[in-house]
Amino acid sequence: MNVKNTNNTFKIVLTVGDESGIGPEIILKALCSNEIPENIDLTVVGSKRNLQNTYRNLRSLGLENIANPKNLKIHDLKISSSENDSKSSYGNSSFYYLTKAIEIVKQSRNSALVTGPICKKSWSLAGHYFSGQTEVLAKSCGVKNVGMLFTAKSPITGWRFNTLLATTHIPLCDVPKKLTTELIHSKLDLFKDFCSTYIDKPTLKVAGLNPHAGEEGILGNEEKNWLNDALIAWNEKNRDITLLGPLSPDSCWNSSAKAWREKDAEKHDGILAMYHDQGLIPMKVIALNYSVNTTIGLPFIRTSPDHGTGFDIAGKGIAQCQSMIEAIKAAIEITKNSRLLNTH
The missing domain is CATH 3.40.718.10 (Isopropylmalate Dehydrogenase)
Structure with missing residues (x-):
């Protein structure tokens, strides 16, 4: 070249x-x-x-x-x-x-x-x-407010697959301490701005922190105590965004795998993961060598x-x-x- x-x-x-x-x-x-x-x-x-x-x-x-x-x-x-x-x-x-x-x-x-x-x-x-x-x-x-976003464009469908991390390079035991309503709102603001640059009325998903998104407090209290309310409050101020979650992390990325492979599959524009490996494991498995680390903000x-x-x-x-x-x-x-x- x-x-x-x-x-x-x-x-x-x-x-x-x-x-x-x-x-x-x-x-x-x-x-x-x-x-x-x-x-x-x-x-x-x-x-x-x-x-x-x-x-x-x-x-x-x-x-x-x-x-x-x-x-x-x-x-x-x-x-x-x-x-x-x-x-x-x-x-x-x-x-x-x-x-x-x-x-x-x-x-x-x-x-x-x-x-x-x-x-x-x-x-x-x-x-x-x-x-x-x-x-x-x-x-x-x-x-101060930057985001670690992993993005990949499917060579099969042309769909852009996005996963944003709420927390990045910190020990797993520190993740629940770092997660707050303010942090989630700031990351969703970044995500909205990013996705809105190339698509109207984006659809965003949010993964829960706990298995099965807490199962109504049986497997963890974060979703029940504050995360549900945080997402509702943000979505009320951002009516142009379709916001789904918190979703069970073990199935949250299933639709991503389908959209990566199938042109007629239902598409979404991004998923907010609560911590590093929660987002990176499905990203790397689905997108393989096409995944890219992007800093937004x-x-x-x-x-x-x-x-x-x-x-x-x-x-x-x-x-x-x-x-x-x-x-x-x-x-x-x-x-x-x-x-x-x-x-x-």
Whole structure:
């Protein structure tokens, strides 16, 4: 892929993530795909030397369909490293790749951010104490209400599958303590704004916290004590939204699986999950490699592949790049269809 830099094209800023993982590999593979539009201005933020080394290694393994770094626009960020602790060094580099990319996007109109996978432990070893890239984005943009949304477009039906998380990277035992009426309302506000950018009168579902959504207090009290009332109160102020829930979590995503596979199936526009794994397990099972992590509530769209660093397969040439391709495509599609285009 030869990217062009013109004032009229849409801009993507892409970070390589942790360079000791599969980030550089999936980027070079993805940018050679014919699924990526040609008329975008794409800048890769990372180490040019690392990308060149990755290219040579992949070629030596017999891979041909990969982008040559010499044809890419690379913001070559040189960061001092420690020879004694490579994990810390890679963590430090990936952190500063992200902060530089955020800076570039904030200064660029018609732009979006795509981030490669990072290692939270490596960030911690390098002295960057954030639970994930979402939290860095929120702080950098001065935004308190952001959402971790996982989205995927079915290659079978063209339906967009959305799952928003009410809580993100916290221990499971802390989830009930974090969930409040105010939190649920704020996440539903974000969800409404997101879905309303591309569809009129969205239908949203909300998963319960407990098995069978509490079974009227027999299996948990959160739904009975406050969640039911919270959803009713929000829906009364948002009559243009069809809101369903709280629904039993074990069957809440059944309709998603059907809509993913069948063109004539009844469609919904999003599900609000109460915690990380409740939403991510069905998302990854249904959408497989098409799932994309998206941060909503920022002044720009940020997407990322829905997988980790893949340290165990790094350098072997076997990492799949479909989620990175989908992350780039989603960043373009969502931004172009949203109110964020031309706003920053």
